[in-house]
Amino acid sequence: MIHMTKAAVLRSSVMAALAALSASAATAQGVEVTVVIGATGNAVSTFDALVAPWEERTGNDAVLVPMPSSTTDQFGQYRLWLAAGNPDIDLYQTDVIWAPQLADHFVDLTQAATEAGLIEQNFPSIIESQTVDGKLVALPVFTDAPALYYRTDLLEKYGASVPTTWEELQTTAQMIQDKEREAGNTELWGFVFQGNAYEGLTCDALEWIKSNGGGQIIEPDGTISVNNEQAAAALDMAAGWVGTISPEGVLAYMEEESRGVWQTGNAVFMRNWPYAYALSQGEDSAVAGKFDVAPLPAGTGEGARSAATLGGWNMAVSRYGDNQDAAIDLALYLASAEAQKFRAVNLGNLPTIQSLYQDPEVLAANPYFEAWQDVFQNAVPRPSAPAQQDYNEVSTLFFTAVHSVLSGEEDSATALDDLEADLEDLMED
Amino acid sequence: MIEFAGSLLLNLAYFAAFLAVTSLVVFPFYYAVLSSADRGEDRTGAGLFWNIMFWLVVVLICLIAIFPFYYAILTSLETGTAIFRVNYLPESFDLRNYESVLGGRSFVRSVLNSVFIAATTVIFALFLAVTASYALARVRFRGRGLLLMTILAVSMFPQIAVLSGLFELINWLGIYNTPWALILSYTIFTLPFTVWVLTTFMRDLPVEIEEAAIVDGATPWVIISKVFLPLLWPALVTTGLLAFIGAWNEFLFALTFTVDETKRTVPVAIALLSGASEQEIPWGPIMAASVIVTVPLIVLVLVFQRKIVAGLTAGGVKG
């Protein structure tokens, strides 16, 4: 798949030090750089347009390998390829939580990113999430964080304000749900979220716990903090929603199922990612023009604050690729303000470069980006950094425990106690 | 320990009760089907009742088998919020999903890849299995049972457990990212299946047929190709069809052993259909793609129709 001339090998080794700079444009006779990304939306069809300026400048060729959009499918495949030292792939688009687990297989981009000025342009928390033991594993290309979607028409009708605490949300949701059902709107529910046992529940539950002052499962210093009263209270609160303000089926909902309930006009509140915004404004949507977004509510008690789990994608350079220098150069381009602006305007991806949130063109294409600036103030990373190699297992243990509390199989105290012991076992190995 | 044995017995009792109830419920339908040939033009009340029962079974089978597919077709003709609403009859006739699937990058190519890979796998497996099953079914030698068990054992590991080993093997053979990687890896589940099924059916063929051929001086190869094959058509076609679908629908190996878009197979291509974001699932196009790829299989069945039911109309008594 990769055609590389001897001359190219020679040249790239000579230019190794310089390659970080986009000045490698001088490469007349280009190489092929293979990029593997999850196939989402127009990311595949617009890829050629996205990399066209880079290809023109460098004379290289960027080749796309699309993967299924399921994050877990991608992760399994990438890990196998990387373990086998697959030379066919030069660049990997990685999820924000993968950095610590795959760090050994990727090139350190600290120097390249510093020289390109990317470090100071990005949100510091995002750069931090991609740094493992002082090594910058991947360059952020876009980010993601959830918000609270609410129905402006229903809140207005019943004179309710946008909830800032979970308690308020619960009361408002219950009140509107009851009154609407009395009025004959029998299918209306108060609040939908993602309650299926999968990575998405880890995100949701981390928000409940963190916003209630219950820590973030494993703290950055490695202490397992999840077994505390505030965390238990947060889970009890969420378990109380199931069957009252949320349909019982929420225990099997992922993002799309919640959007389905919301977009047909059958929910007052929804916790979801930015993708649902444009879709909910679609012309056939029952909620078009009747909703807005706000930061997720906070809990009560000490240290309570709004919290939004950080998502997003990054570009990592494989250590085993044949064209490392050209790959680094392409990664720098894809992470640059230029490429991020293209993504924001054409794909609606949230940039990681702060200044783009003031860019008139970006805001004209996505007016709701402004609302997300507040959301980012409260972004919380999942404990992928302290969990290191074991993050997937930590997350699975966590969402399994949370799911059993939500479904009423276990009480929160027991579940968290067992979870703590399981996490200890895991981290000790 | 006693507790465990107790709960085991209790569960076995539940299971037995469950089986009994199921059999009881199903029996009238069995009766209606079994007696259908005898009833003929029975015009009495009872005959009419059982005829109705028979047709009820037929209608139920069709309804249950087809309804989800019908629903998939409905969904494939819808876009936007309509997908989240329940409807039983088509409300819109929007071919946009089909256009987006067929006009997408290399979907048609994936279908062709799948056809080639599944067909080659099946032809290959059937060829190896026919000769092997003749030896296993018609020639006696010590350790035949053990050999059959060993062949079966190959199919007893979960797919994911053999994935990394196969990956290594495929890299070593240098066939990574080619159709041959999939054809080779699919034999791991098609070959044991075809060998077992054909051995079973071959064993049941009457002895007299073979004896007559031997007396005529036929070699084993002639016996297989000229005498047994024609009799084995139903088994051969059915096994081939089931193995074909198995290879056609395989996902994990196909995802791991191919990289290029032009080398992908249908299930991977369907998984590559995507919504506007990581979280969105594009229901319309997925359903359209499923409908598109199911049609060739239905055509395949209709083509092989006659062969599936071309059983032993004549033939000797069983041995």
Added chain:
Amino acid sequence: MTTTVTTAPGARASGKEVSLQQQRARAAFWFLAPMLVMLVIVAAWPLFRSIMFSFTDATSDTIFNGQSEWVGFENYLTWRVRDNGEVRWRGVLADPDWWNAVWNTVRFSLISVSLETILGLLVALVLNAEFKGRGFVRAAILIPWAIPTIVSAKMWGWMLNDQFGIINNALMALNIIDTPIAWTARPDTAMIAVLIVDVWKTTPFMALLMLAGLQMIPRDMYEAARIDGIHPVKVFFRLTLPLLKPALMVAVIFRVLDALRIFDLIYVLTPRSEGTVTMSVISYLNLQQFGDYGEGSAQSTLLFLIIAVFVLLYIWLGRVDLSGERSK
């Protein structure tokens, strides 16, 4: 393996027979060889590796460079003494989640395979009967089996949804239930949902194999029975079932094999909760998601052993004639 060859069609002692037997033996060997060579090439290394890894501490980073270390049976069972003197058993065999998965898998397999056998045989008998539109039914029956599992599982998840699923909608319209059931969400109904979808999906497999079996039974035997005026139910139990037994046996064995390894349907359709998680799902998580090849391979190997036990038990209890000796 071809030392004690006799011809299948009875032993008629004569000088000519010996050379004929030799000829058949040679032919048998050459007929078997390509298939066996093929299987060895494809399966030997992956299977060997999988079993080997179960005795090592292999992780996704060490599976290809051979840096994993031998740990004996530690993945299966080991213990460690905590500071307070408490002994903590570890390993797959001491893991309650594993035993829960074993129980789920076995329960699922027994129920689904028996339902599929009973219904599959009924469908096969229907397809074997003569009626108008038989060809249509035969094509229709294949549809569930033909749709890729990843698609049909998602599709059923949609149809079983509590808010916009057509099944709840239909059941409510027919007044069978008065509030929607969250089929896949509740631990008590999730397994039922999986069973419904699995029976729907794999009954055609059983039906087609058994139909092939029915087709191999000579028609004139039925004719004879009918002329003698034997009751059709009697014919079914005395004639059809015994003659169908070999086909039934293979169909059931391969269904049991697949049912005990069930993965994608459960993985896609239901939350990963205690109620439905199976052996393959646990092993998949360890191998693919956690990169823990030692433990994942140990679980795969145990699954292999459990399947082998089930198949042997079935062959023994069902008096299945594996070597074909008794029928001759």
